[in-house]
Amino acid sequence: MTASMQKLIGTAVLGLALFSNSIPAWAGASSRREVLIQGFAADSKASGTTAGARYSNDSQQYIGCSLFENGGPTVLCAAKDKTGKALVCTASGSKWVAVAKSITDFSQIIFFAAQASYASCSRLEVGNDSLYLK
Amino acid sequence: MTTNLKNILGLAALGMTLLTNTVPTWAGSVGTHDTVVGSNYAYGSMVGARYSADNTQSIGCYLDANTANSGPYISCVARDSAGHYISCSGGSNLPVNLEILQGMTSSSDIYFEREPSRGVCRNISIYNGSTMLR
Numbered sequence: 001m002t003a004s005m006q007k008l009i010g011t012a013v014l015g016l017a018l019f020s021n022s023i024p025a026w027a028g029a030s031s032r033r034e035v036l037i038q039g040f041a042a043d044s045k046a047s048g049t050t051a052g053a054r055y056s057n058d059s060q061q062y063i064g065c066s067l068f069e070n071g072g073p074t075v076l077c078a079a080k081d082k083t084g085k086a087l088v089c090t091a092s093g094s095k096w097v098a099v100a101k102s103i104t105d106f107s108q109i110i111f112f113a114a115q116a117s118y119a120s121c122s123r124l125e126v127g128n129d130s131l132y133l134k
Numbered sequence: 135m136t137t138n139l140k141n142i143l144g145l146a147a148l149g150m151t152l153l154t155n156t157v158p159t160w161a162g163s164v165g166t167h168d169t170v171v172g173s174n175y176a177y178g179s180m181v182g183a184r185y186s187a188d189n190t191q192s193i194g195c196y197l198d199a200n201t202a203n204s205g206p207y208i209s210c211v212a213r214d215s216a217g218h219y220i221s222c223s224g225g226s227n228l229p230v231n232l233e234i235l236q237g238m239t240s241s242s243d244i245y246f247e248r249e250p251s252r253g254v255c256r257n258i259s260i261y262n263g264s265t266m267l268r
Contacts, residue, residue: 028186029213095199098206098232102197106180106240112200122201128238129194129211130169130183 031131033108035061037085043112043122046079046087050107051134058082063109065100065124075100077111077121089113089121099124106132165243165265169193169214176212176220177245181268188215193244195235195258206232210246210255222248222255231258241266 034056035048048063063079075096080086089111103109108127113119169178169191178193195210208231209223224231235258238244243261248254 027189028184029189029192030184091199095204095206098236099197099199102236102238104238104240120201123199125196125198127194127196128235129196130178130180130192131194133180133184133240 029131030133031108031129032134035063035079035081037079037081037087039115044087044115045110045112046077047110048079048081048108049132050103050105050109051132055134056082060084065103065109065111067097067100073097075121075124077109077113077124079109079111087111087113087115088117089119091121091124096121096124099126102126102128104128106134108132163265164267165263166268167243169212171212171214171218171220174220174250175245175247176210176214177243178212178214179241179243179266180239181241181266185268186215190217191215195238195244195246197232197235205229208232208235208255210244210258212244212246220248222246222253224255231255234258234260237262241268
């Protein structure tokens with residue numbers, strides 16, 4: 001009985017292995033970078049992908065931007081890395097809003113700002129590329 | 135020996151059946167495709183590129199706002215499975231491109247042209263529809 005069970009399980013596993021070899025490995029080019037906060041002489045830089053942050057192994061990191069009304073459409077971007085280091089900035093004006101509106105669940109977000117409360121964003125870049133898909 | 139072979143084949147089939155019952159069939163119409171790079175154009179689907187069998191191809195577009203320029207800076211890039219690369223860029227003088235890029239999703243089909251002399255993005259178009267879903 002035990003031998004039969006072993007044979008049954010072993011062969012079922014063989015069947016699974018044979019079948020799984022026919023499933024595509026979804027190898028395509030991928031870059032799900034996690035959140036990184038870097039300090040430079042002028043401004044600090046936050047960068048990362050939405051998918052990389054969301055599906056990281058830690059429960060700390062995030063990156064994203066809010067859009068809200070504050071005498072006109074205003075952008076607030078915030079990021080925190082896995083060590084707890086954070087960067088926040090705000091910006092008002094159509095060009096900032098246009099870029100923030102393009103953020104999706106597969107974006108790479110990069111922003112620069114002084115490491116201070118209520119700092120103004122000096123740059124915001126959003127990339128929507130197949131590389132950043134989960 | 136014949137009995138053993140029958141057992142193995144039978145149980146392998148059982149394993150495959152068990153597995154296939156957990157895999158959705160997804161029979162609907164599908165139009166995802168690889169990235170194609172031409173002399174002054176490129177097209178590809180986000181899903182086709184990301185989940186291709188190679189580790190090379192990608193396609194996407196980027197928006198960049200900073201304090202030094204007047205409007206979001208746009209660029210699109212693509213690389214095919216053979217490594218052929220093309221990029222284009224265009225500034226705020228082409229607001230229609232901005233509107234289009236804000237419509238990108240994780241399953242968009244993207245087309246763009248590169249104006250030969252200056253490399254400016256022309257005729258950016260996206261398609262979002264059920265056939266482009268993974």
